[in-house]
Amino acid sequence: MKKLAISIGDINGIGLEIALRSHELIKEFCIPIYCINKNMLTWGAAWLGLDVPYDFTCKECGDVFDIKPGISNKEAGQLSYDSFTTAITLAQKKEVEGIVTLPINKESWSKAGIKYKGHTDALSDLLDSNAIMMLGCEEMFTILYTHHIPLKSVSETLDTHKLKKFLIKIYESLHVDKIAVLGFNPHAGDGGVIGDEDFVIKKAIKKANKKLDKKVFIGPLVPDTAFTKANREKYKYFACMYHDQGLIPLKALYFDESINVSLDAGIIRTSVDHGTAFDIAYEDAHPSCKSYINAIQEAVKLSLRK
Structure with a gap:
């Protein structure tokens, strides 16, 4: 034992x-x-x-x-x-x-x-x-790119190389072939109309999938619809850009049973x-x-x- x-x-x-x-x-x-x-x-x-x-x-x-x-x-x-x-x-x-x-x-x-x-x-x-901070339960896990930093500082951390490295580390820790990645801005930026951070996320997803030679990471998903029942039926793991983006839906759905896992x-x-x-x-x-x-x-x- x-x-x-x-x-x-x-x-x-x-x-x-x-x-x-x-x-x-x-x-x-x-x-x-x-x-x-x-x-x-x-x-x-x-x-x-x-x-x-x-x-x-x-x-x-x-x-x-x-x-x-x-x-x-x-x-x-x-x-x-x-x-x-x-x-x-x-x-x-x-x-x-x-x-x-x-x-x-x-x-x-x-x-x-x-x-x-x-x-x-x-x-x-x-x-x-x-x-890397991963939180959740058997039904759903959220994985946080940033942890306990002020919300105003999150956009400054969004960097293609760092995001790619983060995504690769997730895969190497979990060996899961389908992981959703959330966007940063409302509507995932609406093609740049609401900020350009989501272009950085999209580029990191593309580079990570190319490195792995398969389409593991899907997104960026629009944050306000990422955790719908339909998406939770498709994905178990959600990579989120900041603390509350992942923790609010998780705790609303699975507060009593969720746990915290440190990856890598x-x-x-x-x-x-x-x-x-x-x-x-x-x-x-x-x-x-x-x-x-x-x-x-x-x-x-x-x-x-x-």
Whole structure:
């Protein structure tokens, strides 16, 4: 059975509760190693009124401090980052086959002085890779060309060579023969009437297909109709130019079950596709564990393909 390192996420959020409540189930798929020190684990479980399972194996990391449910602070930010980097180290040392991350709070990372905006850009820097963010579920996946950058900056990143490289990396990671690519402007530019960025995308698609010697990438699709039922029946994978272009339709359709997968990161990494839910943390709200369980199962699948 495959070993997976579990990054516990922000201790002031719902991550620990999800990990504790899901432990018995995920043991059916993997051997989990939880990256958290036992003091914080014990205190968090006590806050939740839950027992720590006897076989809840921990990799000690991070400092000890007071848990403050639903609060963003530097202590929780630092612990979540330490948990994440500990999981990465375990994967690099081949002590686990992959990592699964529970949700962090970006404000807490900032308060802790951590320079990264999220897991994906941290992975890219720490592993000297160019990790691609893919989110979705069995019904549909969206793949993001840009991640956590201001919307006004997206058009500046649209470059034929970079887009071609991005598309080729998607194919090399997935080996899927039909991938839809979204345009950038309304109506995919209407032939240049509404901006010329879509000409760049079209050129990148053509060059990527030529490189692969087959028509893998289709588009640019008009963004406002890209995710119609008819298109979702034709395509499972959608390459999107910016964060909300892919995440709004995905979360509207499959919020509870979607996951995050880092492609071309150097290690296997999957994650839940939701946040820390500070508003319900430690409130006996029984948050949904479906995304986490799907992330565990996807990490196992990916490790079996290696």
